Amino acid sequence: MRAPLPPRWICGAAALAAAAWAAPASAQEAGPARGLALNRFSPAPAGDRMFGVPSPxxxxxxxxxxxxxxxxxxxDYAHNPLVLTRQGSDENLGAIxxxxxxxxxxxxxTLWDRLHVNVDLPLAVLQQGDSPAAEGLSFRSPSDVQLGDLRVGLRLRLLGDYFDPFQLAVGGFVWVPTGDRDGSFVGEESVRGLPQILAGGRIPGFVWSAAAGVDLRPAQTFAQVxxxxxxxxxxxxxxxxxxxEQLQIGPEATVSTVLEDPEARNTNVEALLGLRYRFAPTxxxxxxGVAAGPGFTSGIGTPDFRAVAMLAYSPEVRRADxxxxxxGIVNEKDACPDVPGVGDPDPKKNGCPPSDRDEDGILDRVDACPDKPGVANDDPKKHGCPPPGDRDKDGITDDVDACPDEAGPANEDPKKHGCPPxxxxxxxGVIDAEDACPDIPGIRTSDPATNGCPGDRxxxxxxxxxxxxxDIKGKPDPDPSKNGCPVAVRMTETEIxxxxxxxxxxxxxxIKKVSDPLLDEVAGVLKEHPEIAKIEVQGHTDPRGGRAYNIKLSQARAESVMKALVQRGVEAERLASKGYGPDVPIADNDxxxxxxxxxxxxxxxxEKKPKQQQEAP
Structure with missing residues (x-):
């Protein structure tokens, strides 16, 4: 709020104490006559859906x-809820x-799913201001931790349940003067009341609340307001x-104004954008919840910014199942609504589990042994009866188990049924007796010397x-890091x-003859990897002799290598040549x-062929 000084430097608080004008030599302290509950934010009761708007x-x-x-x-934090300004120029003389x-x-x-009782105890933990002064008056800013006025609320739900789209209630609040009232801004000396009518509702994905009432408080004037x-x-x-629906986000707005001679300085309009999260699932x-927003008027108690944060224990109301x-049987027709069952024409049994005395999952009416837990059997005389013994606990009864004392899997061969493999x-998958490499996983082959050994791709x-x-043909080598690798060639994703x-x-x-084995290996790699669709044979030189000369020489050498690969059986369309001369050095030319x-x-x-093209015949 901006508490204005009118023309001729008259302080807006002068109306509170006429004696203040008789003291030109020193500033007189001015303040609210009976204490002033400055904070215009009244939190909604615990359990409600909004921050400042109660629910019905x-x-x-x-x-x-x-x-x-x-x-x-x-x-609840408010910034600049009470600021002294000069009327006409809006000169800021400091924050009270x-x-x-x-x-x-x-x-x-909450009682009887209809009555709601609320108590709110406010404590001002931070109050700061500039203690401004002008024209012989000074305003002392509060600084102490102070208790505010205790608020007691009561409301009665008239229409609608928690999940209905329209709900209606009546209620209100009463403030008991428990706060410091000696020139403070946290409480007033008299009891105040706020009767309200409340409306709201909820549909899947959306909730709303609205409230309206009359704030009954004794009249007083502060700073000519x-x-x-x-x-x-x-x-x-x-x-x-x-x-x-555990996350809620949305705006809310509150407004209050004096019913007698309303104006901007006694009208309060604020808005908040809030976010609330209900922890899930445990x-x-x-x-x-957190919320923040601006004030829109200059009314007493209206801040230019307000922020709110809350943590609540509020048992969740969930939709009735x-x-x-x-x-599949609704509760009202289910004789056993909390135990899954089956339909039955008898209302006393409808939705209840069928009888199974021995709890073996086989209903008594088809259980040949209804009082002894058993297993399913195609023979009606054995269905639901305990199976024969199973000494090795392999799930195959002793009467058909070829190895009743050694656990084993089922087998179509009666002589192996129930025997360990x-x-x-x-x-x-190759048994040790036939595995040439019994300790190394391999593949099955027709050669006893390699059966069960790793392959040779x-x-x-x-x-x-x-x-x-x-994946590249090579030669045996006593060095494990080179064994099976080409002598002079390696392949990466981008280069041979x-x-x-x-x-x-x-x-x-x-090309000198000494390089024939090297080119043989390069050609071999290209033949072994048909997925390589295009190779660029690059020629590079040092800078001696001039760039033009080296470009020409490197191009000729690249073409010679490409021709040598074609002569070794590599398809010409898979090859391209380019001479780069000295332009792409990889080392110091000095x-x-x-x-x-x-x-x-x-x-x-x-270029490489896509995988499906590589696998195509």
Whole structure:
């Protein structure tokens, strides 16, 4: 609120004490005559759906008339709820109350699913201001922790249940003067009341509340602003999100104004955007909420910003389940509504489980042994009767178990039925007696020397479990890291890497014979991997001799290598050549070693066939 100083520097609080004008030499302290409950935020009772707008229901999760307790701790912060300004210029002379933080201990009790009793005890834990002064008057800002006025509420639900789209109730609040009233801003010296009419409702995914009433309080004037009998109203809506509607988000607004000579300075309009979350699934009776919003008028107690946070224990009200035991028979027709059962023409048995005295899952009417737990049997004379003995506990009765003392699986062969299978230590499906590698999982083959041993995917005679390059043909090597790998070639996702350089005659594109084995390996890799659709054969040089010369030389060398691969059986359409000259060095051209590394041929993978094309015949 902006408490204005009118023209001629007259302080708005002068109307409170005429003696203040007779003291020009020193400022006189001014304040509310009987104490002033500055805070215009009145928290909704614990268990309600909004932060500041009460709901019309009596929240009882049991819906059987038993009493339900709701408890909430709520923090309410207001910024600049009372600021002194000069009328006409809106010059800010300082905040009488710049910061005000209340903690509310709020509890509710619902009775008979219809009556709701609420108690709210506010405590001002932070109050700060500038203690402004002007024209011989000073306003002392509060600073102490102070107890506010105790609020007691009562409401009666008239229409609608908790989940109905329209609900109606009457109720109200009474404030008992328990707060500090000696020039404070937390309480008043007289009892105040607020009778209300409340409406609201809930549909899947949406909840709303509205309230209107008259705030009955003695009249007083503070800073030339009339306070007294006031209209008080508010409304809020919330979207309910989540699979169990545990998250609520939505706006709410409150308005109050003096009924006698209303104006901007005694009218309060605020709005909040709030978020509430009910913890799920194990702590559904606890709820956390935050909200914030602006004030829109200059009325006493209207802040320019308000923030609210709350934590509540509020037992959740859940929709009644029409079929609690989920047996397809509604509760009102189910003789056993909490135990799944079956339909029966007898109302006393409808929805109840059928008789099964021995609880073996076989109904008494078809159980050949209704008092002894048994098993199903195609023979009606044995159906529901205990099975023959099973000494080895393998599920195969001794009378048909070929190995009654050794647990084993079923087998179509009566001589093996119930007997343990032959040992297979590596679990590869080849029994140890036939497994050439009984301790290493392998594959079944027709060759006794390799049956049960790991395969050889690349066909280079080195077993996959010993092959360091199982997908590329290589040669045996005593070094495990090289065993089964090509001598001079490796393959990555983007390149066929050669571990030796392709050798050319000096200054020419003629490939030396010494590089034939290397090119044989490159061609072999390309033949073994038809999924490689396109390879770029790259030629690179060092910078000596000039760029134009080296571009031409590197292109000629790349073409020579591509031609050599075609001669070795690689399809020409899978190959492309390009000379890069000295443009892509991989080492320092200032040293002989670096220049030697830069004179190279590379095989870059440009394109691979999709997997389905690789598998196509």
């Amino acid at each position: 229901y009596a929240a009882s999760p049991n819906q059987d008339g038993s009493a339900t307790l709701h408890v909430m701790l709520l923090g 109350v710049g910061h005000q933080l209340f903690l509310h201990l709020n509890s509710s009790l 009339r306070q007294g009998l006031m209209f008080n109203g508010g409304a809020g809506v919330g979207l309910l999100l989540g699979s169990e 702590l559904r009776d606890f709820e956390l 029409p079929d609690r035991d989920k047996d 032959p040992p297979d230590r590596d679990g590869d 690349d066909g280079d005679t080195v077993r996959d479990d010993q092959d360091a390059c199982p 890497v050669i571990l030796q350089q392709v050798q050319f005659d000096t200054g020419k594109a003629t 040293t002989d070693e670096g220049r030697q590394k830069n004179r190279r041929v590379q095989f870059k993978i440009l």
